[in-house]
Amino acid sequence: MKVLIIEDDPLHRSYLNEAIRAALPECNGVLEAENGGTGERLARDWKSAHIVMDLQMGQRNGIEAARTIWKERPETRILFWSNYSDEAYVRGVSRIVPAGAVYGYVLKSASDDRLKLALRSIFIESQCVIDREVRGMQQKSLGNTNGFTEAEYEILVDIALGLTDRAIAQRRNLSVRSVQNRLQQLYVKLGVYQPAGSQDDDSRFNLRARAVAVAFLRKLLNHNALERAEADLSAWLVRQPHNRA
Amino acid sequence: MKVLIIEDDPLHRSYLNEAIRAALPECNGVLEAENGGTGERLARDWKSAHIVMDLQMGQRNGIEAARTIWKERPETRILFWSNYSDEAYVRGVSRIVPAGAVYGYVLKSASDDRLKLALRSIFIESQCVIDREVRGMQQKSLGNTNGFTEAEYEILVDIALGLTDRAIAQRRNLSVRSVQNRLQQLYVKLGVYQPAGSQDDDSRFNLRARAVAVAFLRKLLNHNALERAEADLSAWLVRQPHNRA
DNA sequence: ATTTTTTCTGCGGGATCCCGCAATGTCTCA
């Protein structure tokens, strides 16, 4: 068995290396990559089916890398080892995991033993391991009470990118009014609203901008999610017919 | 001499501890804190004048901690040891460093030697040490060509928080029109604009929201900056007279 | 198959935003 490490922090990388050798004596080869790009390449060349990776890397972040790796070899087993359990990350991961794939998500704050146990569970016993905390986030996210629909999340991303109602309507094949409806739902769920008085009172929020702000504060969005969304958007833009008058 | 470490990652913490003992043999005491809050407390109780800290910690982030520490003892020497040279961090730090204070900013990606050298320079020779890359960011930020005025940055934060023009005007003691002027400057500098045609063409951006998006993408803003801004905002809100009709 | 619920859609209006035009105020520099 061979294991590939994708992690940009040297300290964490060598720590992982040690942990893998200790937890998996049957492992006879550990390779390290320090960013998503070379990680993808090594995974391809090395045909390694066992990967431990960090999300949040400078170059080409983890989710991107995982997506392309899984696209080429859906049976690859990936253990995500991350600092955060932001909803944006959790959602990002569960969005790309192929049906039936074996994977894991453990936090860097977890104990030594937990990490090693996860390594064995995933790579030897083909069993998914999701950290308690992450799992909690996942359920809060999916359970629609206080959680966000795919549609709501989608429109949240769209306004975070700065699209107008009309642009969103085109992109999502909706009428402008429907877009506005969804926005309204979103505002309710995020708890943003006008403080009553309509014309004379003091400080008030721009709902659209405020929604993005609280989404960021609640870690529903983060830098990576925005970057991915931006990439998707520009891919869509070039595909669009450039309507000139 | 005693040194206080404020860093939430255990691996990095012990690495730092080692580096300090190696670089500063005259040091006779190293204390560790794993978040900003306890870091502040230890700095106060221990009267330590030498601190190495991470920005970006889960609890109470580094900039907050540094601010309160420097407020109590402006002569404290702080070495910021961070993963990133985001403009948001760099600006955040230079905003709070007291006049004449000795401090440093080195990236975690720097070599062992560079870190040790920085430790000696700051704690022994009373000399500021700013990583080349960070310095570059600082200058790009301050040199007004392609850099942002304090005013522009301020209004950027305000719209990122979701305030309306009127609210911003009140908060910053400006007329609504002036706020809009500044917004326009901001849009120009960020390179956001309407793609010409006014009524019929295809995808267009909501300038206000788009500005926030590109600011995030360019790392002019990040989560910490937003959190701090949000805290400032709510502090200002309670201080405001609640104008009822 | 019919009712119930949810979503999509158009219309319309008030509030907000974006911004050109122009007058005034402030600062600098010669």
Next chain:
DNA sequence: TGAGACATTGCGGGATCCCGCAGAAAAAAT
């Protein structure tokens, strides 16, 4: 002191956003 550069403010209008109302369409439940 006066000229020029720049920020501030008001006015006005077109575009966009926010959202109530209500009918049409789709999905879910009985």
